[in-house]
Amino acid sequence: MSKSIINYRKASFFTSAPDIRRLPPDTGYEVAFAGRSNAGKSSSLNTLTQQTGLARTSKTPGRTQLINVFNLEEEDRRLIDLPGYGFAKVPLQMKLKWQKSLNEYLEKRECLKGLVVLMDIRHPMKELDQNLIYWAVEVGLPILVLLTKADKYKSGKQKAELLKIREASLAFQGDVTVELFSSLKKQGIVQLSRMLDKWLNAAELVEPQAGEIEGEAADDQTTAEAIEVSDQSAASEPDQDMPKAD
Numbered sequence: 001m002s003k004s005i006i007n008y009r010k011a012s013f014f015t016s017a018p019d020i021r022r023l024p025p026d027t028g029y030e031v032a033f034a035g036r037s038n039a040g041k042s043s044s045l046n047t048l049t050q051q052t053g054l055a056r057t058s059k060t061p062g063r064t065q066l067i068n069v070f071n072l073e074e075e076d077r078r079l080i081d082l083p084g085y086g087f088a089k090v091p092l093q094m095k096l097k098w099q100k101s102l103n104e105y106l107e108k109r110e111c112l113k114g115l116v117v118l119m120d121i122r123h124p125m126k127e128l129d130q131n132l133i134y135w136a137v138e139v140g141l142p143i144l145v146l147l148t149k150a151d152k153y154k155s156g157k158q159k160a161e162l163l164k165i166r167e168a169s170l171a172f173q174g175d176v177t178v179e180l181f182s183s184l185k186k187q188g189i190v191q192l193s194r195m196l197d198k199w200l201n202a203a204e205l206v207e208p209q210a211g212e213i214e215g216e217a218a219d220d221q222t223t224a225e226a227i228e229v230s231d232q233s234a235a236s237e238p239d240q241d242m243p244k245a246d
């Protein structure tokens with residue numbers, strides 16, 4: 001099955017929050033996207049939603065220090081674009097402030113149901129990635145690691161890296177899933193949207209409620225409009241800032 005229940009194409013920008021206190025009320029379901037600057041986070045959100053400009057892809061890593069909130073059409077369900085971390089030029093004071101705020105978000109946000117951690121397949125599991133995963137496991141959050149820009153490697157090497165990172169992820173002793181992803185090749189979108197559906201409790205949107213009139217839930221609009229996630233979507237530009245020789 002390649003269809004997702006939630007129609008991610010209907011995601012729309014809601015707000016940018018400078019810190020977690022300025023986020024929308026802590027209700028419903030939320031999934032956050034995190035990763036080092038330049039890991040391909042914005043591209044992955046654009047690819048998932050098939051909207052080229054939804055999350056601005058930036059050639060200036062570390063510029064955006066805001067939490068971007070995207071509302072989905074389904075009631076009280078959101079995607080959260082966390083600021084990229086690990087950008088060398090960000091002052092230490094700011095890094096520490098952000099670290100504290102991020103930990104607080106992971107720990108206290110009730111509606112946060114899962115965390116997507118994006119890593120360039122060529123530079124996976126850096127120290128900050130590992131810290132983030134440890135912390136998320138600690139607070140009981142499920143994690144989906146996406147090895148981004150998979151197109152940079154041939155299929156054999158992609159699989160080898162995937163197995164290697166899956167193996168390494170066992171050390172976290174948490175609910176950690178690892179998948180390949182490429183915005184350029186639209187790879188891994190099905191796996192991503194399935195996991196999001198699960199975390200955002202999409203099942204609630206299609207299953208008839210107890211006592212509901214027969215037939216009412218059978219022809220659910222959301223299912224009918226669900227997108228074919230593996231089809232064409234907004235293309236993102238390939239890396240131009242990375243060495244071509246790899």
Ligand SMILES: Nc1nc2c(ncn2[C@@H]2O[C@H](COP(=O)(O)OP(=O)(O)O)[C@@H](O)[C@H]2O)c(=O)[nH]1
Pocket residue numbers: 035036037038039040041042043044056057058059061062084148149150151152181182183184185236237238239240241
């Ligand atoms: N080859 C390739 N490049 C990608 C892919 N996704 C993103 N990029 C490039 O990687 C750079 C950083 O992407 P961006 O989405 O802005 O990363 P972010 O800083 O994590 O939001 C940009 O130059 C993108 O064009 C991909 O799937 N394949």
Ligand SMILES: [Mg+2]
Pocket residue numbers: 041042043056057058084
């Ligand atoms: Mg970005």
